[in-house]
Amino acid sequence: MNVKCSKCNKEAIIFQKYSGMHLCKKHFIEDVERKIKLTIRKHFNIQKNDIIAVALSGGKDSAVLLFMLHKIFDKRPxxxxxxxxxxxxxxxYREHTLKTAKELTAKLGVRHIIRSFEDEFDTTLDEITAKEREKGACSYCGVLRKTLLNKTAIEVGATKLATGHNLDDEAQTILLNHLRGEVSRMVKLAQPHTLEGLVLRAKPLRFIPEKEVALYALVNDLPVDFxxxxxxHEAIRGEVRDMLNDFEVAHPGTKYSLLKGFDTMAPIISKEYTDIELAKCRxxxxxxxxxxxxxxxxxxxx
Ligand code: SF4
Ligand SMILES: [Zn+2]
Ligand SMILES: [Zn+2]
Known part of the structure; x- marks a missing residue:
């Protein structure tokens, strides 16, 4: 028997355990878009003449992010x-996601810039990890990618840098920081504020569960590489993800609670850790x- 949407009579395509709602395609899309718009309005203060750089990997999260930003701002010249x-x-791996990233930007008519570790750092992640095993690949990858993203965003004159982190990513990072006792990292995760030399970060998908991002990409037929x-598999994040997923099944809404609790706590922690002064790398x-x-x-x- 088909389950009906809680808002209309159509067939439901998803059950949101945390809200108790069954949603049809139309109401699911509306729900996701409403949450993203609200997050942008509340936290990311988009202003006239903003140039928004969008980190696009070719995976589902960044594809949904670009698609949504394009949908919202397409009529704002x-x-x-x-x-x-x-x-x-x-x-x-990366050659596949690059292909879908190109496909999406061409479809939407968005300017697309591709930068590589090879050109910028004179090496690739594969080369680094073949020589260096002190830290996991993701540690190198994350730091170097962030650096290159920020540098490229500055070069193109971007005033915001949007990334596709979803609710699961955010909840995992919060829990990871707790498990490692890294309070100073939590400050960095708090809502963004202006720091000279860094393009302001925005995470419009931070309240959308990963599963819903994937479904949204699917129902909108976005080119996505899975x-x-x-x-x-090397990352400790995987263990935290499994733990959180188990918890979410047993106690729906856990990921939301973790993020909302963190958002309430973050301004208090930030006061203790007053603004980090940024200098230039010598x-x-x-x-x-x-x-x-x-x-x-x-x-x-x-
Ligand atoms: S999983 Fe790790 S190594 Fe792979 S792209 Fe992500 S951060 Fe980089
Ligand atoms: Zn409906
Ligand atoms: Zn440096």
Whole structure:
């Protein structure tokens, strides 16, 4: 027997355990879009003449992000969207996601910039991990990608940098920081504020569960690559993800609670950890809080 939508008589395509609602395609799309618009309005203060750089990997999250931002701002000639894809040099993986990223930007008519670790850092993630096993691949990848994204966003004159982090990503990061006792990292995760040398970050999907991002991509027929990075299994994040998913099944709404609780707590923590003063890295000139940036440190440029 088909289950009916809680808002109309049509067939439901999803059951949101945390809200108790069954939703049809139309009402599911409306629900996701309403949450994203609300997050943008409440937290990301889009202003006239903003240039929004969008980190686009080619996976479902960033595809949904670009699609939604395009849908919202397409009729605002003063707002420009620029998609940025970083090619880390992960053989057998990144070439597939790059292809779908190109397909999506062409379909939407959004300017697309592709930058690679190879051109910027003179090495690839595969080369780094073949030599260096002190830290997991994701540590190198994350730091270098963030650096290159920020640098490229500055180069194109972007005033905001949007990333596709969803509710699961955010909840995992919050829990990970707790488990590691890394309070200073929590401050960085708090709602963004302006810091010189860094383009203001925006995460419009932070209240959408990963499963719903995937379904939204599917029902809108977005070109998305679902292949998994070969290094993904190395991350401790995987354990936290499984733990949170189990918890969510037993106690629906856990991920939302974690994020909402964090958002309430974050301004209080931020007061204790007053603004980090940013200086310029003495090697590459990027903004950083110590004399040398994380990227240069990881690349052994000291
Ligand atoms: S899983 Fe890790 S190595 Fe792979 S793209 Fe993500 S951060 Fe980079
Ligand atoms: Zn409906
Ligand atoms: Zn540097």
């Amino acid at each position: 003063d707002i420009e969207l620029i998609a940025i894809t970083i090619d880390e040099g992960i053989d057998g 292949s998994e990075c070969p290094y993904a 090697i590459c000139g990027q903004a950083c809080s110590l004399g040398i940036c994380q990227a240069c440190k990881l690349l052994g440029r000291e």
